[in-house]
Amino acid sequence: TISGKVSDTFKDLKNPKPKKQISNKRVYEDRYLMRYFKYALVVLVCVAIIFVVWYSIVASKTPSDGKDFNDNKTPTVEGNNDKGVQDTDDNNDKKDDDKDKKDNDNDKKDDGETNKAVEITKNGSLNYSFKLKPGQETFKFKVEFVGRSWCRLNVNGAEYEGFKSGIYNDANKSNSLDAAPETVELEFNAGDFQNLELTFGYFMGHRFYINDTLLEVDPSEYSGGRKTLEITQVK
Structure with a gap:
C-alpha cells in the first residue's frame, strides 16, 4: 500500500499540473478610485496648460514696470491729449465769455427798451404828448435844471405836492449853459396821470x-423868459 502511494506521488510529480490561465484584465479594472484619480489628473494638467498660455498673453501686453514708457522719447498720446483738452477748455471758456457778453448785451438792450418804452410826440413849442407801451403801470419824469430858475409843477x-415850488440850481447865478444841472426825478402812476404843467420863471x-x-427842445425856445412846459398822456 505504501509502495503504491509513493508510486502515485512520483507520478504526480512527473506530470505537472496545468497552470491556471490568468485573465487578461487590466490591473486597475476594479479600482474605481484610481481610475477617477487619473481623470482628475488629466483635467488639472489641461487647466494648468490653459492658465500658462493665458498668463503668457497677458504678460506680453503688460509691461513689467514703467521704464519702457519713460525711456520712450516718442511723443505719447497722453501729452497730445492734454494739449487737446487744454485747447478745448480755452474754447469753452471763450464760448462762455461770448455767451455772457451776449446775455449782458441783451440785458442792456432790454433795459433800454424798457426805459424807452414810450412814444413822444411834439405838438408845438414846449407842448408834448406821450403814449406808454401796454403793461406799464408807472413812468418817470426827470428834469435837469441848467439855468438858475424859479419853478412850479401842476x-x-x-399843484403837485411831491414837487417843491422854488428856485432850482441856485448855484448857477451866471446862468451858464455849461454849468452842472440840478436834477429832479419824479415817478407817476400811469393810470392816474393825465397831464402836467411845469412853469419856469427863467427858461x-x-x-x-x-x-x-x-x-426835443429847439434852441430858439430858450428865451430866458417865463415859459410853461405842457405834457399830456395819450391812452
Missing part, C-alpha cells in the same frame, strides 16, 4: 426826460 390841474438850458427819453 399835475392834473392841481434857459433845461432838459426833460420821460423814461430816460429826451424831449
Whole structure:
C-alpha cells in the first residue's frame, strides 16, 4: 500500500499540473478610485496648460514696470491729449465769455427798451404828448435844471405836492449853459396821470426826460423868459 502511494506521488510529480490561465484584465479594472484619480489628473494638467498660455498673453501686453514708457522719447498720446483738452477748455471758456457778453448785451438792450418804452410826440413849442407801451403801470419824469430858475409843477390841474415850488440850481447865478444841472426825478402812476404843467420863471438850458427819453427842445425856445412846459398822456 505504501509502495503504491509513493508510486502515485512520483507520478504526480512527473506530470505537472496545468497552470491556471490568468485573465487578461487590466490591473486597475476594479479600482474605481484610481481610475477617477487619473481623470482628475488629466483635467488639472489641461487647466494648468490653459492658465500658462493665458498668463503668457497677458504678460506680453503688460509691461513689467514703467521704464519702457519713460525711456520712450516718442511723443505719447497722453501729452497730445492734454494739449487737446487744454485747447478745448480755452474754447469753452471763450464760448462762455461770448455767451455772457451776449446775455449782458441783451440785458442792456432790454433795459433800454424798457426805459424807452414810450412814444413822444411834439405838438408845438414846449407842448408834448406821450403814449406808454401796454403793461406799464408807472413812468418817470426827470428834469435837469441848467439855468438858475424859479419853478412850479401842476399835475392834473392841481399843484403837485411831491414837487417843491422854488428856485432850482441856485448855484448857477451866471446862468451858464455849461454849468452842472440840478436834477429832479419824479415817478407817476400811469393810470392816474393825465397831464402836467411845469412853469419856469427863467427858461434857459433845461432838459426833460420821460423814461430816460429826451424831449426835443429847439434852441430858439430858450428865451430866458417865463415859459410853461405842457405834457399830456395819450391812452
